[in-house]
Amino acid sequence: MSPTKITLVTGANKGLGLATARRLAELGHTVLLGSRDPEKGAQAAGKLAGSGIIVHPVRLDVTDDSSVQAAAAHIDREYGRLDVLVNNAGMLIRKPATDVTGEDARPEFETNVFGLIRVTHAMLPLLRKSPAARVVNVASDSAMFSKTTEPGSMFARSHESFVYSAAKAAVNMLTVKYANAFLDDPALAHIQVNSVTPGYTATDLNGFAGVRTVDEGARASVYWATEGNGTGRFHNDEGPLPW
Numbered sequence: 001m002s003p004t005k006i007t008l009v010t011g012a013n014k015g016l017g018l019a020t021a022r023r024l025a026e027l028g029h030t031v032l033l034g035s036r037d038p039e040k041g042a043q044a045a046g047k048l049a050g051s052g053i054i055v056h057p058v059r060l061d062v063t064d065d066s067s068v069q070a071a072a073a074h075i076d077r078e079y080g081r082l083d084v085l086v087n088n089a090g091m092l093i094r095k096p097a098t099d100v101t102g103e104d105a106r107p108e109f110e111t112n113v114f115g116l117i118r119v120t121h122a123m124l125p126l127l128r129k130s131p132a133a134r135v136v137n138v139a140s141d142s143a144m145f146s147k148t149t150e151p152g153s154m155f156a157r158s159h160e161s162f163v164y165s166a167a168k169a170a171v172n173m174l175t176v177k178y179a180n181a182f183l184d185d186p187a188l189a190h191i192q193v194n195s196v197t198p199g200y201t202a203t204d205l206n207g208f209a210g211v212r213t214v215d216e217g218a219r220a221s222v223y224w225a226t227e228g229n230g231t232g233r234f235h236n237d238e239g240p241l242p243w
């Protein structure tokens with residue numbers, strides 16, 4: 001078995017995913033750069049190649065079963081296993097809580113929640129074949145009940161991230177539920193699964209209003225993709241966080 005880690009980062013053609021993919025490639029991982037648009041994936045990989053960093057673009061739309069199945073089949077054919085899965089792909093639609101309809105809520109849940117389950121489920125047979133696998137789920141500070149229930153706090157008053165916060169809270173619960181399920185199954189107990197939050201990072205997601213760089217924001221994902229020890233936890237790059 002090849003000693004390099006086989007690592008898939010979803011939504012890695014830009015932003016935090018790209019920074020995560022770059023750093024993991026620098027650390028010696030064989031990185032599969034997931035991108036729903038093959039052209040954007042090739043461009044991102046090409047830019048990294050320009051600085052001597054080799055990653056392998058893979059077409060992957062987390063909302064599309066056939067695309068996810070094709071990516072899993074490709075990874076199986078080429079590498080025979082997956083050591084690290086970073087569920088990073090995500091989206092945010094701003095709309096005040098009181099204006100959101102049931103239909104409005106679908107896209108964020110489809111990408112941030114159902115997409116995460118779709119990809120994790122499809123990759124499980126490959127993660128099972130790794131001697132020590134890791135799944136990193138990218139959640140958000142805005143998923144935290146502890147912050148959202150603090151009267152007057154920024155998180156209590158950010159009514160426009162209504163669906164996003166709920167979807168990311170669901171991501172945190174999925175992390176705990178997967179961790180518990182893996183621990184109870186001897187064939188999966190070697191898979192660590194943890195949630196991270198990057199903090200408020202300047203990317204397209206927030207019109208580059210975030211205050212952290214993508215390299216800073218990617219630190220927690222990189223840490224739990226490489227050396228973090230534990231499962232079913234929620235961290236930023238400074239340590240554990242309350243839910």
Ligand SMILES: NC(=O)c1ccc[n+]([C@@H]2O[C@H](COP(=O)([O-])OP(=O)(O)OC[C@H]3O[C@@H](n4cnc5c(N)ncnc54)[C@H](OP(=O)(O)O)[C@@H]3O)[C@@H](O)[C@H]2O)c1
Nearest residue numbers: 011013015016036061062088089090140200201203204205
């Ligand atoms: N930036 C922040 O402050 C912040 C804070 C907390 C959490 N996060 C989380 O961090 C993750 C990365 O976000 P970001 O800030 O780097 O945003 P970004 O720059 O907008 O990147 C989002 C990435 O997800 C991809 N994506 C969206 N829908 C997808 C789909 N259906 N299938 C596959 N890929 C898809 C995008 O692809 P396209 O280029 O094709 O759209 C893009 O590559 C997200 O989960 C986000 O919720 C960000």
